[in-house]
Amino acid sequence: MHPFDYLRPRGLAEAIDAFRASPDARWLAGGQTLIPTLKLRLASPALLIDLRDVPGLGGIRVEADRVVIGAMATHAEVAASPELRPALPALATLAGGIGDRQVRNMGTLGGSIAACDPAADHPAALLALGAEIRTDRRALSADDFFLGMFETALEPDEVVTSVAVPRPRAAAYARIGNPASRYALAGVFVARFDGAVRVAVTGAAPAVFRADAIERALSADFSPAALDGIAIDPFGLNEDMHASAEYRAHLIGVLARRAVSETEI
């Protein structure tokens, strides 16, 4: 790691002031993406601003029609929350499958979506569920938030404070993980609302995306068989040493069917 300064402010205003005053600052949440990135010297910020002591960024609150999750809630907290699981079991299951136990104890939901790794799990859930992402200055829909590989609509000095996730009628997430990195080779989150089905795919393309054809088919008939005639175009999908674009396209279909047959609630 290249040297950097470290700051742990006790308020959001103070944190943002410090960020703006530095030529090259980075936010630190749980660090489970950032610290390995620093160790590989893929990033060399001058300053890390740790958000741990900023009040108001944690907690999980279940409301009648949505769940509000603080940005600094860890994956382990999301997975184990006794309030969240009955309200949104698919999200609890997804969080409990991220990385490994140790990573889930440090890694946070806000960190995961702000980093926007193409194979991260949370972006699929938030996009499929039509979540609202709240920051220190505005609220963004998930459709407007995830822009590309490691790229979100966040300004550099902007901090995710919480996400508000609508409660669907039913939802499920199915993924195939790379056994070494544990990142998704492909993951499909299916969310069924009254009148609409939303489906988001992670791991398969440079960024999380909605699978329109699958959404249309499932909106007409919410069953695995509804997807039988649907072929996913591999054009533009990721191609690497782990899987070809064709294989990922195939997985999307398999995982979508699996998710539909496993929907919870």
Next chain:
Amino acid sequence: MRIALSVNGREVVAEVEPRTLLVTLLRERLALTGTHVGCDTGQCGACTVHLDGRAVKSCMVLAAQADGRHVTTVEGLADGDTLHPMQQAFREHHALQCGFCTPGMVMAALDLGAEASDVRDGLDGNLCRCTGYQGIVEAVMAARSRADAPV
């Protein structure tokens, strides 16, 4: 920067560079070499310690992130010459050969909690090059079934 934390119940104050990893602080500054470094890339789990009671990989945590918090390493488990029940179970069930993964396995196993139904799943952040895992799983299950084990 100056950090102050509790390590195995002892108050520690240290002057560190912000880029110092928690595992480096433990091994090189505090001479707590029971915490091992197997991969340094977050894969193997040999560096697992508890931070405020939860298992974390200390090669993926900055010492600065542990400032003001409680760290427990494998050295903090035994009560004098009496092994912790999880350590004792590893010994009884032939859960180690070279022992390199063992401190991390023990610390990870102690964070599984009663709700973790599947020990194999719960330990998937820890790699062992020797045992084939069967003895480890048996040891963890034995320790969890013991009434006196605080797991």
